[in-house]
Amino acid sequence: MQFQAPPALGNQYEDDSVLRSYLRRSIPSDVLREIEPTLVEMGKLAGGELYQLQLADRLNEPTLTQWDAWGNRIDRIELTPLWRVAERIAAEHGIVATAYEQKHGRFSRMHQCALAYLFTPSTDIYSCPLAMTDGAARTLLGSGNRALIERAVPHLTSRDPKEFWTSGQWMTELTGGSDVGKSETIAKPDPDLTRNSKPGIQNWLLYGRKWFTSAATSQIALTLARPEGNPAGGRGLALFYLEMRDEQGRLRNISIDRLKDKLGTRKVPTAELTLYGTPAQLVLGTADGVRNIAPLLNITRLWNGISAVSLMRRSIALALDYSHNRSAFGTLLSEKPLHMDTLAWLQAETEAAFHLAFLVAELTGRAETGEIDEEQTLLLRLLTPLMKLTTGKQVVAVVSEALEAFGGAGYVEDTGLPMLLRDAQVLPIWEGTTNVLALDALRALGADDRAFTALKVSVTRCLASVHDQRLAEPARTVQAALTHAVSWLAEARKAGTPALEAGARRFSLTLGRATELALLCRHAQWSQENESDARATKAARRFGASGIDLLAAADSDL
Numbered sequence: 421m422q423f424q425a426p427p428a429l430g431n432q433y434e435d436d437s438v439l440r441s442y443l444r445r446s447i448p449s450d451v452l453r454e455i456e457p458t459l460v461e462m463g464k465l466a467g468g469e470l471y472q473l474q475l476a477d478r479l480n481e482p483t484l485t486q487w488d489a490w491g492n493r494i495d496r497i498e499l500t501p502l503w504r505v506a507e508r509i510a511a512e513h514g515i516v517a518t519a520y521e522q523k524h525g526r527f528s529r530m531h532q533c534a535l536a537y538l539f540t541p542s543t544d545i546y547s548c549p550l551a552m553t554d555g556a557a558r559t560l561l562g563s564g565n566r567a568l569i570e571r572a573v574p575h576l577t578s579r580d581p582k583e584f585w586t587s588g589q590w591m592t593e594l595t596g597g598s599d600v601g602k603s604e605t606i607a608k609p610d611p612d613l614t615r616n617s618k619p620g621i622q623n624w625l626l627y628g629r630k631w632f633t634s635a636a637t638s639q640i641a642l643t644l645a646r647p648e649g650n651p652a653g654g655r656g657l658a659l660f661y662l663e664m665r666d667e668q669g670r671l672r673n674i675s676i677d678r679l680k681d682k683l684g685t686r687k688v689p690t691a692e693l694t695l696y697g698t699p700a701q702l703v704l705g706t707a708d709g710v711r712n713i714a715p716l717l718n719i720t721r722l723w724n725g726i727s728a729v730s731l732m733r734r735s736i737a738l739a740l741d742y743s744h745n746r747s748a749f750g751t752l753l754s755e756k757p758l759h760m761d762t763l764a765w766l767q768a769e770t771e772a773a774f775h776l777a778f779l780v781a782e783l784t785g786r787a788e789t790g791e792i793d794e795e796q797t798l799l800l801r802l803l804t805p806l807m808k809l810t811t812g813k814q815v816v817a818v819v820s821e822a823l824e825a826f827g828g829a830g831y832v833e834d835t836g837l838p839m840l841l842r843d844a845q846v847l848p849i850w851e852g853t854t855n856v857l858a859l860d861a862l863r864a865l866g867a868d869d870r871a872f873t874a875l876k877v878s879v880t881r882c883l884a885s886v887h888d889q890r891l892a893e894p895a896r897t898v899q900a901a902l903t904h905a906v907s908w909l910a911e912a913r914k915a916g917t918p919a920l921e922a923g924a925r926r927f928s929l930t931l932g933r934a935t936e937l938a939l940l941c942r943h944a945q946w947s948q949e950n951e952s953d954a955r956a957t958k959a960a961r962r963f964g965a966s967g968i969d970l971l972a973a974a975d976s977d978l
């Protein structure tokens with residue numbers, strides 16, 4: 421009897437030619453020399469110890485114990501062994517801290533995203549609490565609230581597992597996850613607590629239900645609530661900071677009602693909470709909560725994109741390894757032209773998505789160090805939703821197809837493969853669905869189109885460096901898609917808001933995919949010249965022929 425060898429992983433950094441080539445182009449060689457050992461180490465963990473633990477932890481899920489034996493309400497969540505190890509490794513390897521220590525200035529964010537990209541696929545979405553923690557640190561630092569910055573940021577950015585805190589991001593309520601302005605949680609000033617606090621700190625008590633709070637084991641949360649008497653809508657909400665437990669470890673007037681029973685991300689303890697007088701502090705101002713929490717959203721959207729490309733990469737790494745070990749009809753799968761053609765398509769989608777996600781990381785790093793001009797600021801604002809929605813769609817398609825590359829084994833739970841698809845499916849949903857982000861992209865365009873101009877300039881600059889004949893066709897595809905997007909936008913605006921909104925998804929995906937192709941062409945040209953490597957060129961040609969302009973159907977509706 422012949423037994424099939426399971427797919428295996430090597431060092432996930434050393435094996436990743438896309439990541440390594442990108443870093444060689446984008447990071448000065450002395451910086452890369454310094455950070456590379458951390459990536460090699462994370463690549464080793466991700467393909468070795470963490471991956472083995474992930475497979476062993478497959479059937480474990482977090483549990484909620486609401487009562488102890490003596491009738492006390494305790495609401496204790498136990499994480500699985502994988503997540504407990506992931507938390508320690510994340511702290512020790514500075515997966516949040518790297519972006520804040522700023523050892524390499526604006527390259528620190530790219531370094532952090534590379535670490536997160538390697539770490540994510542082996543830890544069953546432990547990137548969720550890390551993303552929210554990162555977003556909370558960024559939001560607090562931007563708020564100028566000295567007391568909260570001093571209190572929380574050193575914990576959020578610590579490398580010491582004993583000191584490290586994670587943060588929740590409590591937005592979603594029964595009224596909805598997209599239309600956050602409908603939130604019903606009320607904030608009442610607490611005069612007693614305020615009197616006993618440090619000068620300048622005003623305490624509030626929150627009352628309401630939070631319906632979808634990811635990673636409910638965090639030490640703190642940033643959340644939205646409506647100070648009593650404030651108007652309806654997002655502007656009437658305020659941004660609050662709270663600590664979940666008191667010095668004795670008791671929840672501060674929070675009950676954990678239930679853990680969600682979700683399709684995927686089953687290691688993430690996503691909870692329904694009731695706040696019944698939970699002490700909280702204003703982060704900045706008593707209104708404009710949606711605007712004030714936006715920095716957090718933009719950071720978690722970056723993590724969403726990085727997580728998407730990391731799951732695409734993982735599914736291809738496994739499928740590729742399998743192709744070298746699985747025989748059918750007389751040869752290995754790796755010798756079957758059709759099988760390898762299918763994997764090459766997945767690789768092209770993944771490479772394209774990778775370059776867009778890491779461009780947003782690059783721009784975020786520039787914004788954080790002040791090395792960004794107005795044009796790039798507008799570009800970052802527009803590209804963040806475009807990147808999140810485009811990669812969110814790509815990851816589901818790529819991982820689904822990668823599972824098919826295993827035949828029936830891809831559909832069998834104890835291979836560990838189906839979990840990839842279930843986890844991928846959350847990425848187009850949370851942090852803003854595809855449609856909500858398409859509308860956010862319209863918001864980012866604004867009325868004057870300066871953000872759109874910034875995007876066109878950026879794409880044109882990419883294409884200006886592309887002169888290899890094999891890249892001429894994909895470059896023309898980018899230009900044609902952009903030209904079409906410009907004319908479609910003008911027509912849609914004339915036709916009115918319903919037409920503009922109806923086409924927003926196709927418009928956004930067209931811009932997202934066209935930008936990805938331009939970035940891939942630029943990298944392919946560089947790789948030919950500096951690495952004598954035509955792999956990215958092949959990926960660009962393949963991706964360019966895989967549906968870039970999705971606007972045609974929208975035209976007919978105008």
Ligand code: MFK
Pocket residue numbers: 547548549551552589590591592597598599600601634653654655708710711712714715717718720721723724727850851852853856860863
């Ligand atoms: C694996 C990695 C990821 C891990 C994630 C883990 C955990 C997931 C947990 C969650 O899912 S938390 C919930 C996530 N929820 C969302 O992402 C909400 C989706 N809905 C939206 O994004 C809506 O567009 C939004 C709630 C923002 C719309 O609300 P409003 O009240 O209609 O907002 P409005 O009036 O358009 O905007 C208010 C202000 O915020 C405006 O600024 P001004 O006051 O100056 O005019 C907007 O420009 C600004 N704004 C909105 N979105 C922004 C933004 N500014 C910058 N960036 C943005 N993204």
